[in-house]
Amino acid sequence: MTATRAGAGIEAALDEALGMLDETARRSVELDENEQFPADLCSRLDAFGLPARYVPTEWGGTSSDHEELIRLWRTAARRDISAVTAHAKTYLGAAPVWIAGNPEQARVIADAVLSGAPVAWALSEPGHGADLLSGSVTATAEPDGYRVDGVKWPINNATRSSHVTLLARTGQEGSGRGQSLFLVDKSALQPGTWRSLPKVRTHGIRGIDISGIEFDGALLPADALVGPEGSGLETVLLALQLTRTMCTALSLGAGEHALRLAARFTAARVIQNRPLAERPFPASVLARSAALLTAAEATSLVAGRSIHSLTAEMSVTSAVAKALAPTLVDATLGELAELLGARSFLSDVYEHGAFQKVWRDHQVVAVFDGSTPVNRAALVQQFPRLVRGFATGTADAGGLAEAVSVGSPVRPVDRGALTMLSRQGCSVVQALPALVESIGSRPTPTGLVDQAVALGAMAEYLHGRMAEVAPAARPAMAAYELAAAYELCYAGAACLHVWAAGEREHAAEPLWQDGLWVRAALRALLARLAVFLRVPVPAAGPGDDRLDGALARLVVDAATTGAPITPFGAPAPRTLQQGEDSRER
Amino acid sequence: MTDREVGVRVSGEDIERWLMERLAYYLETPVGEIDPEVSLAEYGLESVYAFALCGDIEDKLGVTVEPTLVWDIDTVAALTVHLAGLVAELPSA
C-alpha cells in the first residue's frame, strides 16, 4: 500500500529530524524536572516543517491530511508528549480562523504560523474552565472596535504566543449568541492594557507554557472580530470538533511510549528464573495494553480521516474520540505501571525515569480541550439522532469507506460542512450491523465472527438503552455510562471496518495474520463494554487462549527491535540501553 | 476432615508414593522424573507454593504440620520418614 508507506516514510523522516533517542529521552525528563520549556524539540518540529501542516493549502500550507498529522504528532509524542502539547497548540489556536475568519485574518494567522510563531486559544477562565457559556471576559463595542477586560487562565502558550484567538462576551451572559471570537495580535495591543500571567505550576507537562493573559481595557480593532458578532461559541464548538479529534494523537504517542518501556522491562526482568514477558499474566497485560492502544489508534485514525469524508458527523465523532482515547490510554498506563512496579515512579532508575513523566504528562489530555465528562455530555445530547440512525442503518457509504481506508489519500476538508449536531448520526456505528453480516458471510479468522456478532448484539442492546434516556440539561450518571459504552462500540466498529478494508492488503504482516490485532482489540473492548452495560462478558472464543501469547511476543519484539508496535504504527528508533536501568551502579 | 480411613495405618511406601504423585501434579512432570533424594526447591517448588503441599499433607494424613515443613524437610525421602513418624503417633480409632 503505497500511501501508508509514504506515510511511514514521513514518520521516519520526522524521527530522523528529532535526533538521537537517547539524547531526547534523557533531555526531556531533565527539562521536565527543571520546569524548562522543551525548546529544542519544538524547534526541531519547526525545522521539520510541522507548522506548515497546521495551515490549509489554500493559505499556503503544505498539507491538510489529518491522518498524516495525527501520525506525525504521535511520532513526536512518543518521545515527549509535553513538547507536542506545546507545539500542537498552534493548530488548535488557528483552527477557528480557518472556519470563520475572513481571508485577511486567515492570511495573518497563516503568516504567523508559517513563520514559526506560536498561537494560543484563550477559552478557559478561572473558576469555570469547561463552561464556555459562562465566560466573564468581556468585549465591549467602542467606536473603533472593542474594549476587552478580564482574565483567561490557564491557557497553553498564553505567554509565548504572538497571536491569541479569544472568546469574549459581547452580549448577554449565558446566551449561545452572547460571545464572539477575536483574533488578537499581541504586538498590536497598547502596552499597559494587558499582561501575561505567570506560568502555572502543573502536575505533568511541567515545562510548557501554561499561563494566562489578563486584559484591562485592551482595545481591539473592529477587524479583529472573527465571523459575525455573537457567533463565537458556534465557531469554537465547530473548531473543537477538529481539535478534540486531533488531540487523541497525544494519547497514541503516550500509550506507545509507555508500552515500549514496559515491554522492554518485561523482557529484561527475570523473576523466579524466567523473564516476566514469558509469564502468562504479564503477557496478558502487555497484550491487553497493545489491544487497547490499537483500538484507540483505529478510533483516532478513522476519526481524523472523518474530518475529510464524514465532516458533518464530527459532532459525534470528535466527542467519541476525545473521550475514548485518553481514557483507554490512562487505563493502559495504570496497568503498565503495575507491571513496572517501583520503576514506574523512580525518576532516575529505568530508561531515564521516562515512565513517571509520560504517566503524569498524559493525564492532562483527558482534562484539556473538553474533558471526558464534557464530551460524554455532548454525546448524550445527540442520543436521539444516534438511536434513530442506528434503527434505520443510515450511513454515508462513500464517506465511510474513505474514512476507514487507513493509509490512503483523503479528500480536501470542506469546513463549511461542519455542523453543531450531526443530522445523520454516526456512519461508523450505524453501518456495524451490515458489516457484521458481511463478515459472517466470508472467510474470516477463527473467532472473529463470534466477536463481531457479540459486538453487534451489544450495540443493539446499547441503542435500546440509549432510547430510554430522557433529554435533560443535566444527564443522569446512567446516561454517561451509556455514552462510555457508545465510545467503545464506536471503537469496536472502527476496528472491524479498518480490518475489513485492509485485511487483504496486509495479509502478510504478523499483526494481521489470523486477525490477531482485531481479535485482541475486540476482546478487550467487549470486556470493557460488558462492564459499562452491566452484562456478562462474552465467553472466550476458540483460539482466544492463544491471543495473549502471540500478541505479547510481537509487542516485546517490536519494543526491542524498533518494529511498529501496532498495526498502524511506525518503526521507532532504538535506544542504546534498551530495557536496562540507566542509573549508574 | 481427612481422606485417611480411620484406623487404617498408612505405610511409609504409601506416603512416598502419594507424595511423589502430589509433587508430579504440582510440578507438572511425570512421577518417574522425581528423585526422592533431590531438594524440592531444586524442582522449583517456590516458598509460597510449598504451603499448598503442606495443606494436602494435613488433609490426606490427618496430621498437623507447620506450613514451613517442606522448607525444612525438603526431599521426598526425608518427608516420608518424618510423616510416617507423625502418622504412627496418631491415636488409632
Place this chain on the structure above:
Amino acid sequence: MSAEKLDALFGDLRDADNPVGHAAILAADERHEMLAEGERLLDAYGMNAEFVPAAYGGRLVRADRLAEVQRAVWRHDPCLGLGYGFSSLLGSVNIWSAGTHEQRTKAAEILLGGGRIAVVFHELDHGNDFAHAECAAVPSDDGWRLTGRKETVANLRRAEAMVLFARTSEVAGSRSHSQFFLTRAELPADRVLDLPRFPTSGLNGVQLGGLRFTDCPVPGTAMLGRPGQGIENALRAFQLSRAVLPASVLGSLDTALRLALECVHERRLYGGFAADLPYVRAVLARVFADLLAIDAFCGVGLRALHLAPEATLYAPAVKYLTSRILMEAFEDLRAVMGAQGYLREGSYAMFQKLLRDAAPAAFSHISLSACLVLILPQLPRLARKSWLADQAAARQLFDLDADLPPLDFDRLAVGMPSGDGLIGVLAETAERESAGSPVGRFAVRFRDEVLALRDQCAALAPSDLTIGASPEAYAVAGRYTVLLAAAAALAVWRGDDRQQEAALLGILDRLSGRLGGAPVLTPDERASAEQALFDIAVERFQDRRLLDLSARRVSG
C-alpha cells in the same frame, strides 16, 4: 495518645500559616524533603511508641488502634505516613516477632529514643521476589561477612538501625536467607557505602537510599532468629504490616475525597455548582462507597490479626483490594476535579500530590499481583474444605469497637489457613435475609459467586497456583478478595446500627460490579443509594467529620 490527639496537633490544614498545613506540606514536597515541622510534631507526639509493644515500654497493643493513628498521619501527608511511620514499623515488627529479649529491648530503646529502623530488604533486580535476593553473608569467625547491594530503602541514611535481609546459604529454597538487626554504628564505615538517593515522582519527600556492602563484617549476635529463618520472619511480620499499611493509606483517599467535595461545591458550572451535576454526585458517591467498603474490610483484617491470626490470606487480600480501589478511586476523582486536580498551586494543589503519592503507596511493600500470588496456592484447599461448610466467624471479629486481646506476635503466621470465617458470612446472610430485600438479593448473589468460585478453584491447574498462573487464575484470586470485602461489609453493618443501609447497598453494588454480570440493584435503587451516599458525604464534609467508618470530627 490517640488519633484525635494527633489531629489536634496537626490543627487546621487549610490555615496557610499552619507549619504543618497543606501549604507547608506542599512546599516540602516541592523540595523533595520530608516536612521537618511534621517530623518534629510526630516526635513530640511520641509516634515511635505506637510501634513498640507495651511490654517493651511502648503503646502497641492493638493493630487497629495502630492503624487508626497511622491513618491520621496519612490523611495529612503520605510522605510522613510512609517515611516516618511505616518504615520504622515494618522494620521493628520483625524484631518483635523473631528477636531475642535483648534485641527487642535494644529496638525499643532506639525507637523510644526517637531513632529509626530501616527495612533493608529490597534489591532493584528482584523486587518482590526476595527469595532470589543476591546480597549475601558468608560465615566468618565471629559472625558473618556481607557483600552486595540493597536499594530503594526508605530512610536508610537517616536510620540509626536496620533490619537487613541477606542470603546466608547457596542452597536453593526457602531456608537460605536470614535477617540481621544492626545499628549503623556497628558497621565499619569503609565496608559500607551509601548509594545516592533514589528520587521519585510521588512520595517525593521520602528519602530512598541504598547501601553497597563489601566484605562487611556483621556480628553473629545480630541475627534475628536462626540462620535460614529470614523468609519465615518476613512473611510473619508482613501479616501485620500488610494489614496496617492499607488501613493507613485510606487516610489519603479520605482527604482527596474531601478536597473533591469542597471543589464541586465551590466551582460553578453551567449555571449551578458542579455538585449539582448528577454525574459528579454519582462519582463522588461511588468513591465514598469504595472508601467505606475498604475501611470495613481493613477493620476486619486488623481484628483478625488478634482473633484469627492463622487466617493469613486476609492481609494480602486487604492489601490487594485496597491498592486496586485506591488507584481507581483517584482516577475517578481526577475526572471530577478536572484542571483543578492538575495544578500544583491554588486551593486544590494537595490533590495532585495525593494522586502522585497514591501509586508508590499502592505498589510499595508488595505489588498487587504478588498479593494474588500469595493467595492462589491456598484457594483450592479453602474452597474444598471451608467455603460454605464452615460457619461465619464469631461476631467479635466484626464489631469494630469491641475489645480485643493484645496482639500476640508469636501467633503471626506464614500461611496455610484451614478455615475462612469471612466467606461463611455470605452463606449465613443469604439464609437469614429475606430473598426479596435488596440486602438479601445481594447475599444470594455473593453466595452464588462463592459457589462459582469454588468450582473455578477446583479447576485450577497446578501451574495456576504459582507466579506462572494464567490471567484467569489471577482473576479468581481477585474475585476472592472482593467476596471477602463483601462479607466484611455485610457483617460490620449488621453489628453497627449507626451505619445506614443505603450506604451498605451502595457498597455492595460497587463490589458486585467488580464481579461483573447483571446488576443486583435496579437503576432506581442504585440512584437512590447513591443519592443517599452523596448526601451523607456532604453532611460529613460540612460537619468536618471524616468519611471513613469512624466519622470522627476533625479540625480540618
